[in-house]
Amino acid sequence: MNKAVILGTNYYIGLSIIRCLGREKIHTIAIDYTQKDTYGSKSKYLNEHIEAPNFKTEKEAYLDKLIEIAKNESEKPVLYPSADPYAEFIDENLDILKKYYLIPMVKKGLWTEVMKKESLIKLAQQNNVLVPETVDIDDPNFKEKVVEMIGFPCIVKPTDSPKFVNEFRKKIFYCTNIKELEDSIEKARNKQIEVFVQRIIPGFDDHMYTFDFYVDKQGKVTHWTTCRKLRQFPINFGASVYTEQKYVKELADIGIPFIEKIGYRGFGEIEFKKDEKTGKFYLIEINTRTTNLNNLLYKSGLNFPYIQYKDMVNDNLSPKVIDYDTGYVFRYFFEDKLAIRDYIKNGQLTRLDVFKSLFRKKAPAIWSISDPMPAFNYLYILFNKAIKKIIK
Structure with a gap:
């Protein structure tokens, strides 16, 4: 049996990968x-x-450790990143790591290319996929284009999201006027983070959708479904915290030709926003990498980590x-809970809206009645942090 190596367990994505594979009796190894x-x-x-x-901080030593772990196995392990930085690390060292691990991606640099917003925009435009109007901050007619093409409010987005989130604890800067726009760009420049300005597609958070898929070794999308966000945190420009599985065929009609044409392999998730005025995505x-919706996808009938495992070890993949x-x-x-507080505070949802939404079949991020210890440990971590705040 090939073992499975999961990079990172300090977040529930790594936990969901471990559970998805462990339930199928796959031997799991976590590295932190x-x-x-x-x-x-x-x-x-x-x-x-x-x-x-x-x-x-110790890239070469980390790479050596991954190689050492794989060398101790009789069969190549299947490698899983649980966060963007891990995916970037694998992508950067793909040629070396593929000698020791089973990894679906075959084109070095492609994961990074689609993760970085600027290069993703170019790829999408080349393949006739709609993206929000964008202005480069170094454009000689920058201010004029922002006013004419985008307008206010608008957002300042990073080309490298993980670095931006790590620095500012948010995914974007929201700007309502030119002064806020200039200040936001200056903040990013001071931290040497590349950014650009983008139009906000109109529509509440429930206009955000995902197309979750797997591309096999032959380059074909073999498994997929779609989801719709209902709430996110931070609100309006954050990560999913309450999301439903919702079938929308149009997302596959857009996503499948695009993904197959660019040579993508493995699991992926395209995030779309539906324009409430035009209906366009x-x-x-x-x-x-595996996303925070992984348990929802599993409960809905698609065990993506196991699908990847079977594809990598040449098992039958229906x-x-x-x-x-x-x-x-x-x-x-x-x-x-934090999102609900902010939605109500800002008048975007009522208490009744929230109450009515809660009576659904759940796919919890952390809790599992058959595997409760991670949830108990998570509560212990939160308790310790609360005590430290009180003392401070």
């Missing part, structure tokens, strides 16, 4: 550069937990599409 807050490693489905050097971003509404919703309880 710190033992702090790694609540995903408390899962009963994890077989081994290994500490490695910090991949951000605009590509917002692509996630190249295509499957969830082309109906299952009724399941993903919920990240802790951040959804």
Whole structure:
């Protein structure tokens, strides 16, 4: 049996990968550069937990450790990144890592190309996929184009999201006038982060959709479904905290030709926003690693980590599409509570709206009655943080 190596268990994405594989009796190995807050490693489905050097500050040592782990196995393990920085690391070292691990991607640099917003926009435009109107901050007619093409409010977005989020703890800068726009650009420049200005596609957060898919070794999309966000945090420009599986065929009609044409492999998720005025779907971003909706996808009938595993070890892979509404919703309880507070505070949702939304079949981010220890450990981590805040 080929084992599965999961990079990162300090967030529920790594936990969901471990559970999806462990339930199928796959031997799982988690690798972390710190033992702090790694609540995903408390899962009963994890077989081994290994500490490695910090991949951000000790790249070569981390790479050596990954190679050492794989060399100790009789068969190549299947490798899974649980966060964007891990996906970037694999992409950067793809030629070396493919000698020791089974990785679906065959084109070095493609994961990074679709993760970075500027290069993704170019790829989408070359393939006639709609993206929000964008202005480069170095354009000689920058201010005029912003006023004419985009207008206010608008957003300042990074080309490298992980770096931006790590620095500012938000995904974008929201600007209502030229002064706020200039100040936001200056903040990014001071941190040496490349940004651009983009039009906000009109529509509430429930106009955000995802197309979740798997591309096999032959380059064909074999498995897919679609979802719709209902709430996110931070509100309006954040990550999913309450999302439903919702079948929308048009997303596949846009996504499948695009993904297959650019030579993508493995799991991916395209995020779209539907313009409430025109009904058109605009590509917002692509996630190249397992996403926070993974448990929702699993509950809906698509075990994407296991699908990748079977594809990589040359096991039979029968295509499957969830082309109906299952009724399941993903919920990240802790951040959804914060989102609900802010939606109500800003008048975007009422208490009745929220109350009515809660009576759905849930796919929790962390809690599992058959595997409760990660949730208990997560609560312990939150409790410790609260105590430290009180003392401070």
